[in-house]
Amino acid sequence: MTAAGIRFESVSHGFDAHPVLQGIDLNxxxxxxxxxxxxxxxxxxxxxxxxxxxxxxxxxxTVNGLDVRRQAKLVRREVGFIxxxxxxxxxxxxxxxxxxxxxxxxxxxxxEIARRTAEALDRFGLTxxxxxxxxxxxxxxxxxxxxxxxxxxxxSIVVADEPTTLLDARNTRLITGLLVSLTxxxxxxxxxxxxxxxxxxVIVIDEGRVVADDVPAVALATYLSLLS
Amino acid sequence: xxxxxxxxNSLVHRAPALLKLGLLAVGxxxxxxxxxxxxxxxxxxxxxxxYALAGMPPTAAWPQVGPILWILLFxxxxxxxxAGGSAAGWLTAGLxxxxxxxxxxxxxxxxxxxxxTAVLEAFQVLLKPFFRWVDADRVGLLVALTIRCIxxxxxxxxxxxxxxxxxGAEGSxxxxxxxxxxxxxxxxxxxxxxxxxxxxxx
Numbered sequence: 001m002t003a004a005g006i007r008f009e010s011v012s013h014g015f016d017a018h019p020v021l022q023g024i025d026l027n028x029x030x031x032x033x034x035x036x037x038x039x040x041x042x043x044x045x046x047x048x049x050x051x052x053x054x055x056x057x058x059x060x061x062t063v064n065g066l067d068v069r070r071q072a073k074l075v076r077r078e079v080g081f082i083x084x085x086x087x088x089x090x091x092x093x094x095x096x097x098x099x100x101x102x103x104x105x106x107x108x109x110x111x112e113i114a115r116r117t118a119e120a121l122d123r124f125g126l127t128x129x130x131x132x133x134x135x136x137x138x139x140x141x142x143x144x145x146x147x148x149x150x151x152x153x154x155x156s157i158v159v160a161d162e163p164t165t166l167l168d169a170r171n172t173r174l175i176t177g178l179l180v181s182l183t184x185x186x187x188x189x190x191x192x193x194x195x196x197x198x199x200x201x202v203i204v205i206d207e208g209r210v211v212a213d214d215v216p217a218v219a220l221a222t223y224l225s226l227l228s
Numbered sequence: 229x230x231x232x233x234x235x236x237n238s239l240v241h242r243a244p245a246l247l248k249l250g251l252l253a254v255g256x257x258x259x260x261x262x263x264x265x266x267x268x269x270x271x272x273x274x275x276x277x278x279y280a281l282a283g284m285p286p287t288a289a290w291p292q293v294g295p296i297l298w299i300l301l302f303x304x305x306x307x308x309x310x311a312g313g314s315a316a317g318w319l320t321a322g323l324x325x326x327x328x329x330x331x332x333x334x335x336x337x338x339x340x341x342x343x344x345t346a347v348l349e350a351f352q353v354l355l356k357p358f359f360r361w362v363d364a365d366r367v368g369l370l371v372a373l374t375i376r377c378i379x380x381x382x383x384x385x386x387x388x389x390x391x392x393x394x395x396g397a398e399g400s401x402x403x404x405x406x407x408x409x410x411x412x413x414x415x416x417x418x419x420x421x422x423x424x425x426x427x428x429x430x
Contacts, residue, residue: 051425073427081425087383088418091426093375094233097345101372102426104345105365131235135379149426 004064005029006050006157006187011059013045020045022208024059028187030200032180034216035189036223037205046205047161047189051081063157080150080184082160086142087135095137095145096121096130102153120152124178140171147178157185164192193220232291232339240282240337245346246353252338259331268323272330275337282341292336293329300325344375369428373419384411 006028013021020042037043048054049061052072061068063075083089092098100117108116121127124144129137134145143163150158160179164172176195179186188195196202202219204212204226212222235241240248262268279286304321311317348368355364388407397403 053421053425076425076427081422083418083422083425085418087380088415089422089426091369091376091419091423092372093344097343100345105426105428131233133379135376135383153427 005185006064007060007062008046008049009060009062011049011056011061013042013049013054013057020208021049021056024210026203026210026213028185028201031185032199032201033185033187034196034199034202035187035205036191036193036196036202036220038227041205042208043189043205044161047159047187048081050157050159050187051076051079053081077153078155079157079159080153080155082143082146082150082158082163084162084165086139086146089146089149090134090142093133093135094130095126095132095134098134098145099126099149099152102149106153116152120148123151124148138171139166140168140174143167143171143175144178147175151182151184155184157187158182159187159189161189162191163188164190164195193223196220232336233343234284234288234340236283236341238282238341240278241341243341245342245350248338248342249347249350252334255334256331259327259334262327263323265319265323268326268330272326275330275334278334278337282337284337284340286333288340289333289336292339293332296328296332300328344372348372377415377419380415381408381412384408384415 006026008024008026008028011021011024012019024046035043035046045054049056049068050063052061052068052075055061055069055072063078066075066078068075090098092101096117099120100113103113103116118127121130124147126141126144126148129141134142137145143166147163158179163179164175167175172192172195176197179188179195180198188199190196196216199216202212202214202216202223203210204219204223206226211226212219214222259268259271262271276286279288304325307321307324308317311320348371351371352364352368355362355367358364385404385408388404388411391407392398392400392403395403
């Protein structure tokens with residue numbers, strides 16, 4: 001294992017000869033990093049590369065020294081990923097079972113699974129909903145469950161791809177507050193600029209390239225000028 | 229199994245899923261072969277007793293038993309007609325109806341008192357002797373995903389039906405089938421990606 005943090009080195013990627021990301025060089029070490037950009041700009045592809053869900057056509061992406069192409073399994077233990085639609089992320093029928101699912105797959109002892117699941121449910125205010133069918137939860141509760149199911153596995157990095165897009169204002173505040181309060185490194189892809197309040201760094205992607213990479217005030221000014 | 233489980237701490241809830249599965253199989257077999265109406269009444273009473281032991285009113289079985297009654301509404305008269313309306317025909321039809329209702333109620337008790345996780349673990353134990361040919365973990369995941377996808381696809385169908393109505397295309401099969409299939413495939417793709425993100429791609 002070498003350097004801590006996430007490194008993109010000369011990364012390019014495309015779908016059907018259409019370039020999505022071009023010549024990306026980034027070193028992500030800050031605790032709170034936001035990624036913004038228009039639809040189709042490549043920001044979600046960039047985020048997926050951190051978990052190895054998408055691998056670069058050229059260049060390398062490493063997470064805490066692990067190559068996402070060759071060591072995807074180890075990378076996924078380091079990186080928890082939150083999707084826009086939590087319905088796609090929930091595997092088990094009840095809240096408690098879904099949180100315990102990842103731990104069960106890792107072959108942990110039953111008592112440790114029970115303890116860690118109970119802690120995660122308590123932390124995210126889901127204890128009262130533990131036995132409830134996951135598909136009957138509200139959108140906000142589902143996203144809370146997705147977050148709990150990811151964090152129970154103890155990742156050192158959390159990547160969230162537009163985690164608040166399907167939520168109302170109250171749940172957006174709730175999820176944003178939780179993401180900001182995490183001890184892990186957090187990388188959030190978003191269109192909602194309020195989510196990035198208090199972040200350390202914001203990267204603006206446009207047509208597959210990094211066009212701004214700075215503290216939020218400066219980077220977001222560039223982003224807003226692009227929009228106008 | 230989709231949202232049927234009712235938490236509890238009764239003896240029935242705490243019994244190992246494998247034992248419950250075994251007893252369920254034996255119970256089903258007995259219900260199927262019993263021909264004496266009196267013994268059958270005792271079997272039905274035993275099922276009611278098991279519901280009481282589980283701390284659950286027998287009405288909890290209604291969501292599963294209710295639809296069976298619609299089938300019986302047709303099946304019983306047909307059975308009686310086939311038997312020429314004789315007393316024996318009525319008895320056979322009554323036993324058939326009773327068997328179905330009691331068997332479904334018993335199976336419902338299993339799902340009401342057993343979590344999906346417990347069922348999966350039971351299946352994994354059952355499949356262990358076949359580990360050379362069958363990956364028990366993979367089968368467990370497959371069953372869990374199948375159960376999970378039913379409400380997901382139901383939600384897709386509901387939304388598509390609403391959209392079809394909103395566009396005034398109520399009768400169109402194409403307006404139902406195409407979006408349901410396309411959205412289901414997209415959902416399957418997204419679930420696959422989410423499983424990989426959770427480290428389940430090996």
